[in-house]
Amino acid sequence: MKLETQVTGNIGMYYACYKLSCMGWNVMPTSRNARGIDIIAYNKDGTEFIGVQVKALSKRNPVPLGNSLDKVMGDYWVIVNNVAKEPNVFVLLPDEVKNLAHRGEKDGRVSFWLQPASYDQEKFKEAWHRIGFGHEGA
Template sequence: MALDPQLTGNAGLYYTCYHLSLLGWNVMPTARNARGVDIIAYSQDATRKLAIQVKALSKRNPVPLGTSLEKVMGDFWVVVNKVTSSAPSAFIMLPTEVKELAHRGEKEGRVSFWLQPTSYDQESFEERWERIGHG
């Protein structure tokens, strides 16, 4: 099933919100397509807060990171691929890991950064929601 990119993004966002809620976090998606993080989460006692970036993909594709790694922000990154399947996969990463594993591409003088599937699709990241911890 093919989805519009906006709907793919929504599916990945709410899949992530669902998992965070199961961990006890109060989650609030931010304004869609706004610059910045996609989810603000806070613990039950409101003493801990997290900013989470979500990248959703319809299949196991590279994750576009833009023209600079300076935009890699937040406390955690969640890459959700195969969002249209009955079994999406989530990869929980730290922003430092995203930056370290980013691939730099150059085409016709333009630089872009990508997170290749072989970089994020690793056992150490796959479905590792415990990296985020309980809210």
């Protein structure tokens, strides 16, 4: 069964919320039709806040980034592929996404993509430890 894009996105976002909650973050998904940050999370004291952008894919596909890298925002990017079966997660920083982005041009239109070989790397795979309290990245 092929899932609708919105359902795939919801699975990825709620999976990321679940994993972050297990790590001790208080998690709030943002409005699903808003551009940008998908999850806002804060620690139990309310002294640390992070914004997470989630990209969910039904399989190991390129991640569409749009026609500009200006929309790459947040503190962390969580890419979840194979969402309906056994989710694979890749945790990147926005600068890593920008640096690894592939620029494509077709019929005079520019688009940016994150190719699977770029994000599907051991250092990003299931790297939830990168989203820890009290440090950026690591």
